[in-house]
Amino acid sequence: xxxxxxxxxxxxxxxxxxxxxxxxxxxxxxxxxxxxxxxxxxxxxxxxxxxxxxxxxxxxxxxxxxxxxxxxxxxxxxxxxxxxxxxxxxxxxxxxxxxxxxxxxxxxxxxxxxxxxxxxxxxxxxxxxxxxxxxxxxxxxxxxxxxxxxxxxxxxxxxxxxxxxxxxxxxxxxxxxxxxxxxxxxxxxxxxxxxxxxxxxxxxxxxxxxxxxxxxxxxxxxxxxxxxxxxxxxxxxxxxxxxxxxxxxxxxxxxxxxxxxxxxxxxxxxxxxxxxxxxxxxxxxxxxxxxxxxxxxxxxxxxxxxxxxxxxxxxxxxxxxxxxxxxxxxxxxxxxxxxxxxxxxxxxxxxxxxxxxxxxxxxxxxxxxxxxxxxxxxxxxxxxxxxxxxxxxxxxxxxxxxxxxxxxxxxxxxxxxxxxxxxxxxxxxxxxxxxxxxxxxxxxxxxxxxxxxxxxx
Numbered sequence: 001x002x003x004x005x006x007x008x009x010x011x012x013x014x015x016x017x018x019x020x021x022x023x024x025x026x027x028x029x030x031x032x033x034x035x036x037x038x039x040x041x042x043x044x045x046x047x048x049x050x051x052x053x054x055x056x057x058x059x060x061x062x063x064x065x066x067x068x069x070x071x072x073x074x075x076x077x078x079x080x081x082x083x084x085x086x087x088x089x090x091x092x093x094x095x096x097x098x099x100x101x102x103x104x105x106x107x108x109x110x111x112x113x114x115x116x117x118x119x120x121x122x123x124x125x126x127x128x129x130x131x132x133x134x135x136x137x138x139x140x141x142x143x144x145x146x147x148x149x150x151x152x153x154x155x156x157x158x159x160x161x162x163x164x165x166x167x168x169x170x171x172x173x174x175x176x177x178x179x180x181x182x183x184x185x186x187x188x189x190x191x192x193x194x195x196x197x198x199x200x201x202x203x204x205x206x207x208x209x210x211x212x213x214x215x216x217x218x219x220x221x222x223x224x225x226x227x228x229x230x231x232x233x234x235x236x237x238x239x240x241x242x243x244x245x246x247x248x249x250x251x252x253x254x255x256x257x258x259x260x261x262x263x264x265x266x267x268x269x270x271x272x273x274x275x276x277x278x279x280x281x282x283x284x285x286x287x288x289x290x291x292x293x294x295x296x297x298x299x300x301x302x303x304x305x306x307x308x309x310x311x312x313x314x315x316x317x318x319x320x321x322x323x324x325x326x327x328x329x330x331x332x333x334x335x336x337x338x339x340x341x342x343x344x345x346x347x348x349x350x351x352x353x354x355x356x357x358x359x360x361x362x363x364x365x366x367x368x369x370x371x372x373x374x375x376x377x378x379x380x381x382x383x384x385x386x387x388x389x390x391x392x393x394x395x396x397x398x399x400x401x402x403x404x405x406x407x408x409x410x411x412x413x414x415x416x417x418x419x420x421x422x423x424x425x426x427x428x429x430x431x432x433x434x435x436x437x438x439x440x441x442x443x444x445x446x447x448x449x450x451x452x453x454x455x456x457x
């Protein structure tokens with residue numbers, strides 16, 4: 001039965017540790033209510049009720065809703081929806097983001113497959129989804145092996161309805177699946193957070209499409225793993241250790257091949273200039289001021305992160321983009337100390353530059369890959385550090401040179417605002433990440449406490 005006898009009440013706040021907001025209304029004397037997590041969502045729902053009332057719509061006395069607001073069962077399978085979501089996100093996403101979206105959609109798709117006969121092997125399913133289904137151009141636009149085509153056909157038939165995610169039990173199972181990597185091992189907390197962000201964002205898109213009235217995962221009580229955002233002080237190299245490591249790099253690969261010597265300036269930029277690896281890899285000579293003596297300057301405005309060919313529009317393994325988390329044309333001025341000026345001048349005198357002006361390039365003139373400089377760094381650690389230090393987290397990754405640089409500047413007393421400007425971070429992120437790397441704070445705190453206690457002796 002339907003009626004136009006409708007009265008909508010004001011929103012009522014339901015107190016608790018996390019307050020919720022209840023929308024109440026009556027249809028033909030029957031009471032109905034819906035609860036939303038935020039006031040904005042409750043306002044939106046109430047506005048739709050009022051709009052339907054003003055438009056003279058009839059409300060159902062069973063569901064309490066007009067036809068325009070009646071919950072529709074999701075008409076898509078998860079797999080079909082995931083392909084739509086990918087097509088929407090892909091054109092505007094950075095290559096590494098595309099890789100992350102692909103990984104997330106693959107994990108969720110595997111978790112939302114029915115037990116249908118003829119299931120392909122797990123390795124085939126993973127390869128079909130990771131390398132073919134969730135890449136643009138997709139399988140319909142490329143020739144694919146029969147094994148892959150058969151696997152994707154099976155997935156299209158076995159994929160559960162998108163609407164199943166409205167069941168909290170299903171939602172929890174899917175969220176739990178994000179804690180496992182595609183190879184079956186446990187995923188790091190940061191990986192889980194990244195995959196969950198993609199899933200939640202996809203649910204917002206489902207709401208936009210009208211498949212749900214609100215994010216169905218909001219009803220799932222699920223404990224997110226905690227992510228450690230602060231830098232481990234054990235990875236920070238002191239100036240003496242850093243110099244030993246840079247010296248050791250020059251010996252990697254022998255003198256004639258110069259495999260390590262080509263990379264000394266790259267690593268020196270990370271330590272003395274605080275450059276991110278991708279910023280150092282793409283650094284051109286034209287953006288450097290290298291005086292005969294004293295401080296120089298680097299104008300950073302490009303980065304060359306290493307990504308797979310399938311994620312870039314150019315088909316190259318390195319993306320060419322602006323600075324991380326900054327507008328495309330933003331430039332960051334970084335003063336560089338005389339030590340780095342000297343290293344870069346020596347590098348230019350010895351190796352010159354690539355055809356496009358880049359300082360660092362492979363023997364063939366290409367972009368230095370992350371695997372190349374990572375391997376060289378591991379060899380340098382074996383040469384420069386005693387066995388106990390090699391086994392420790394000390395400067396385990398090239399990126400730890402940047403952590404060492406920023407920690408050194410802060411410990412030297414440089415104003416955090418200036419350090420953040422040179423590093424390309426906000427002050428809040430800087431202090432939050434490097435708080436544990438600041439030396440001397442405990443001693444200062446101990447001294448102040450001791451002085452206070454002495455006053456009462």
